[in-house]
Amino acid sequence: MTNEIATSGKAREILKQVFGYDDFRSQQRQIVEQLCNGQDALVLMPTGGGKSLCYQIPSLVREGVGIIISPLIALMQDQVDTLQQLGIAAAYLNSSLTGQEVQQVIQQLHRGELQMLYIAPERLMMPQTLALLSQIEVALFAIDEAHCVSQWGHDFRPEYIQLSVLHERFPHIPRIALTATADMATRQEIIERLSLQHATLFNSGFDRPNIRYSISENSGNARDQLLRFIQNEHRDEAGIVYCLSRKRVDELASWLCHKGLNALPYHARLGTEQRRTHQQRFLREDGIIMVATIAFGMGIDKPDVRFVAHLNLPKSLEAYYQETGRAGRDGQPADAWMLYGLQDVIVLRQMQQQSEASERYKRVEQHKLSAMLGFCEITSCRRQALLSYFGDHLDAPCGNCDTCLDPPKTWDATTAAQKALSCVHRTGQRFGVNHLVDVLMGKESERITRFGHHKVSTYAIGKELNTQEWRHLFRQLISRGLLSVDIEGHGAIKLNEAARPILKGETLQLRKLKKPAKGSRKRDKGSVEAFATPEENALWERLREYRKELADQQGVPPFVIFHDSTLREMVISRPSTLLSMGQITGVGAKKLERYGADFIEIITTAHGSG
Ligand code: ADP
Ligand code: ZN
Numbered sequence: 001m002t003n004e005i006a007t008s009g010k011a012r013e014i015l016k017q018v019f020g021y022d023d024f025r026s027q028q029r030q031i032v033e034q035l036c037n038g039q040d041a042l043v044l045m046p047t048g049g050g051k052s053l054c055y056q057i058p059s060l061v062r063e064g065v066g067i068i069i070s071p072l073i074a075l076m077q078d079q080v081d082t083l084q085q086l087g088i089a090a091a092y093l094n095s096s097l098t099g100q101e102v103q104q105v106i107q108q109l110h111r112g113e114l115q116m117l118y119i120a121p122e123r124l125m126m127p128q129t130l131a132l133l134s135q136i137e138v139a140l141f142a143i144d145e146a147h148c149v150s151q152w153g154h155d156f157r158p159e160y161i162q163l164s165v166l167h168e169r170f171p172h173i174p175r176i177a178l179t180a181t182a183d184m185a186t187r188q189e190i191i192e193r194l195s196l197q198h199a200t201l202f203n204s205g206f207d208r209p210n211i212r213y214s215i216s217e218n219s220g221n222a223r224d225q226l227l228r229f230i231q232n233e234h235r236d237e238a239g240i241v242y243c244l245s246r247k248r249v250d251e252l253a254s255w256l257c258h259k260g261l262n263a264l265p266y267h268a269r270l271g272t273e274q275r276r277t278h279q280q281r282f283l284r285e286d287g288i289i290m291v292a293t294i295a296f297g298m299g300i301d302k303p304d305v306r307f308v309a310h311l312n313l314p315k316s317l318e319a320y321y322q323e324t325g326r327a328g329r330d331g332q333p334a335d336a337w338m339l340y341g342l343q344d345v346i347v348l349r350q351m352q353q354q355s356e357a358s359e360r361y362k363r364v365e366q367h368k369l370s371a372m373l374g375f376c377e378i379t380s381c382r383r384q385a386l387l388s389y390f391g392d393h394l395d396a397p398c399g400n401c402d403t404c405l406d407p408p409k410t411w412d413a414t415t416a417a418q419k420a421l422s423c424v425h426r427t428g429q430r431f432g433v434n435h436l437v438d439v440l441m442g443k444e445s446e447r448i449t450r451f452g453h454h455k456v457s458t459y460a461i462g463k464e465l466n467t468q469e470w471r472h473l474f475r476q477l478i479s480r481g482l483l484s485v486d487i488e489g490h491g492a493i494k495l496n497e498a499a500r501p502i503l504k505g506e507t508l509q510l511r512k513l514k515k516p517a518k519g520s521r522k523r524d525k526g527s528v529e530a531f532a533t534p535e536e537n538a539l540w541e542r543l544r545e546y547r548k549e550l551a552d553q554q555g556v557p558p559f560v561i562f563h564d565s566t567l568r569e570m571v572i573s574r575p576s577t578l579l580s581m582g583q584i585t586g587v588g589a590k591k592l593e594r595y596g597a598d599f600i601e602i603i604t605t606a607h608g609s610g
Contacts, residue, residue, distance in 0.1 A: 007036045011057050018060065018086050020566075020588035025050045027202045032057045035140055035174045040199035042146070042190060043178045046208050048303070048329035051178045052079075055142035058174075059116050060088070064137030065109065066116045069124055070144040071157050075301060076118045078283070081556045083116060087590030092118035093129075109136050121159035130169060138173050141166050146177035149193040150186045160193070167195040175199070181322065183390065206321070206390045210328045211336050213382040214402035215375075217472065217513060218341030222311050223252060227259055229309065229337055236287040237306035237528075242323060244312040244347075246293060252311070253291040266292035283557040286544060297323060302557070303330035304564045306528065310338040313348060316368035317375055317389050330565055332528050340376055342433060342475040349478065349485045373479035379408050379511050406514075413510040414502065416465060416473055417482070421499050423458035424483065427451070432491035437470040472513045528568075536571050539606045543567045546602055550595070561595070562586060576604050 011032045015021050024032070027043075028050055034041045035058035045051050059066025070076065076092040083090035091105045091114055108114050109132065123129055148157040166175060177194055179186075191197060219225065226241065243249050246267040256263035262285075264278045282288045283302055290296060294314075308327040314320040320338075328334025352365055371389060378385055381397035381404050388394075397404045423436050431439075438445060439453050442460025453459060462470065474493070477483045482499040486492040502508055531537050544558075544567060551558040566586035575581040581596045582589075 004033070004037060007061060008033055010061050011036060014057050014060050015053070016588075018088065018588045018590070019053065020582075020584070020586045020591065022585065024053075026204050028053055031176070031202050032061075034200055034202075035176055036061050038172070038174050040174055040196055041176045041202055042187075042196050042199045043176060043202045043204075044187070045178065045180060045202070045204040046206050047180045047325040048208065048210075048331060049180070049204055051144070051180070054178065055140060055176050056083070056088075056116065058176075059139045059142075062139035064139040065112075065114045066139045066142065067124070067133070068116060068118045068142040068144060069121050069163065070118060071121060071148055071155070071160070072145065073120055076120075078301075078557060078560065079118055081554075082560045085556070085560055085591065085594075086588055088116060089114050090116040090118070093123050094118075094120040095123070106132065112137065121157060121163065125159055125162050125165070130165070134169065138170065141170070141173060141175045143175065143177040143194065145179060146190045146194065147179040147181050147186050150189045164193060164195045180325070181318075205392045206387055207383070207392065207394065208325060208328065209398070209400065210331050211324060211334050212400050212402075213324070213336045213386070215338045215340065215382070216402070218311075218339040218344070219468070220341075222339050222341075223255060225339060226252075226309060226311065227256070227261075229335075230256075230261065230289070230307075233335065234307050238282070238287055238302065238304055239289050239307040239309065240297070240305060240323075240326060241289060241291045241309045241311065242294060242314075243291065244293070248311070249291050249293055256289060256291065261289055262287055263289040263291050266290055266296040268293065268295045284551065286548065286558065294319070294323065297326055300326055301329060302326075303559050304332070305329070305334065306332075307335040307337055309335075310340075313338075313340045313344040313372060313376070315348060315365070315372065317372050317386065318368070320372065320375075321386065321390070330563055332565055338376075342471050342478075345373065345475055345478050346433075346485045346491060350491075353485075370479075370481060377476060377479055377511055379403060379410055408514060409512040410509045411512050412507060413473065413476075414505075414507045416462070417477060417502050417508050417510075419458060419462050420470070420473055420477060421482065421495060421503055423456075423462075424493050424495055426456040426458050427453055429494045430492050433471060433474045433493060436474070436493060437467055440465075440470060441467065469513055473510070476510050528564075531571060535606070539603065540567065540571050542602055542606060543570060543599065546598070562591070570599060570603060574603050576600060 015024065026049065031041050031043055031054040035055065043051060043054055055066060055068060073094045073096060076094060080090045080092050091108060093102060093105055097105070105117070109117065143163060145155065148155050149160040149163070150156060175194070175196070177190055177196060177199070179190070191199070216225070230239065241252065243252060246269050249265045249267050253263045253265035264281060266275060266278050270278070278290070282290050305327050308324045310323070314323060324336035327336055348369055352362060352369060355362060355365070357365070375382065375385055382401035383398035384394045399405070419440060420436070423440050427436065427439060435447060438448060439456065439459055440462030442463065444454070448454050465473070474483070478485065480498070482496055482502065484494050484496050486494055531540060547558050547561050547567065550561050563586050566584060569584045573580070573584070575584060578592060578596050578600070581587055581600055582592045587596070
């Protein structure tokens with residue numbers, strides 16, 4: 001017991017001294033204690049929840065080296081740099097090292113000089129590595145991205161399955177498995193494959209409260225809407241914009257640059273070297289906007305991505321959650337902003353119908369797309385809906401999504417829907433949305449005359465709505481599965497069985513088309529708070545410049561030196577002594593010693609002159 005109290009005191013001291021944090025977050029304390037006491041843990045925590053501390057602190061508390069297994073080789077360098085900045089002896093072993101560098105790390109291990117070692121699973125499984133580990137003292141094994149053991153998931157890694165060997169060969173060394181993406185089935189697979197039957201489960205849920213979700217209709221000029229959003233709410237901030245095609249990525253990136261923003265393209269067609277450079281610049285420079293296909297993102301753990309924008313619909317809520325999750329890892333306010341329109345719905349539905357996959361797979365995919373579309377159209381809290389999709393429960397509406405902040409209006413769309421549906425029927429289920437809308441609105445066109453559609457009973461019966469409103473309605477009818485888009489790919493709209501009740505008079509309530517917001521929204525919870533005075537802004541810029549200088553000198557990303565949130569706290573509380581500087585969140589002993597005086601000097605000079 002006394003031992004446990006001592007451990008817990010030591011963990012807290014390390015939290016403050018080394019990391020510069022005052023308190024543990026959510027379940028971190030319990031998880032840390034569990035490992036310090038030599039027991040296993042399975043940790044489900046959302047991105048940005050603070051998983052790393054859960055194994056980093058026990059690695060420091062316990063004797064020996066903490067072994068961290070991760071499939072994300074590209075991240076290891078940054079992770080090790082981050083730890084070294086804190087004065088921790090850390091290293092990594094993966095295929096990017098030369099033979100000589102590997103030997104150096106092995107010697108350090110033998111001499112007991114390392115506190116943490118990041119290692120790729122294939123390297124760990126080599127017989128000589130396992131032999132080495134049995135000769136030295138190991139504090140714990142941390143298995144990061146543990147969902148990679150799942151054969152059914154997207155990130156399956158065969159070497160992960162062999163990790164059960166750790167339990168057999170090192171039964172007395174505590175293990176912790178961590179992931180941000182585990183539904184019930186995956187969770188079970190992790191437990192079985194890694195022999196974690198005796199591990200305590202720590203489940204922090206899926207919520208990312210600092211992310212503000214909003215979805216609007218694509219009113220036909222998506223890039224202007226995007227530009228306005230970035231200029232009004234995220235000027236000079238880092239963000240990711242996802243598009244479906246490479247062509248769109250290239251065009252949009254250059255258009256944004258043309259508009260004076262700092263945007264870079266990223267997709268599979270760019271050469272390896274160029275992709276690497278763009279990724280590096282995104283990590284190392286301030287305020288870069290990455291315009292990308294979904295090829296970009298896995299293993300990006302830049303903490304200060306302030307927005308993720310989607311100009312196309314992701315194909316499932318899982319994808320949406322994962323992609324938007326790259327925003328706001330630092331816990332500061334961030335936006336998940338999406339536009340979607342009729343064309344998205346048509347393209348995705350067609351892609352699915354044309355897919356060569358098995359019927360069973362197609363049905364699953366269709367179900368997932370319908371959930372995604374339903375999510376776009378809901379009139380209640382988005383966060384509640386998103387979490388409930390993942391089996392989480394949120395008691396009250398969140399107050400930080402578009403439907404909470406600006407509740408959408410609904411309208412009785414029964415009559416309009418009946419008109420639309422019967423127009424599809426009367427014209428023989430052979431025409432696309434544009435033509436159907438023309439018929440409803442009584443347009444005069446060559447096509448209409450050619451097919452004799454000015455004579456059908458639904459001609460010109462829909463003048464109460466404008467073109468955009470009709471398109472909006474058709475999109476909703478397709479989203480809800482009342483209408484479908486034909487398989488041949490010409491975009492002809494067909495009636496589904498589900499349309500029958502509406503035609504028979506069942507009422508239909510739909511979400512009203514929103515007027516695009518004009519001007520700048522006031523800066524509140526959705527974006528990081530603006531500073532109160534020009535002096536504060538100037539100081540913020542000075543601190544960021546100096547941080548960039550330091551980062552460049554050392555060849556690390558700026559967030560490895562200090563996070564934005566740490567600089568922000570400096571601007572607001574203006575520490576002028578080492579003691580008060582040491583109180584700032586994110587300033588541990590080592591960073592205080594290295595950088596404290598210089599940052600104080602910048603702060604006090606600015607104070608004097610401002
Ligand atoms: P995850 O791996 O779960 O995505 P990280 O471990 O990278 O998350 O942590 C996310 C961010 O939160 C990091 O910048 C980290 O420094 C910060 N953080 C973690 N725990 C705490 C804490 N107890 N107090 C303050 N900041 C924390
Ligand atoms: Zn909400």
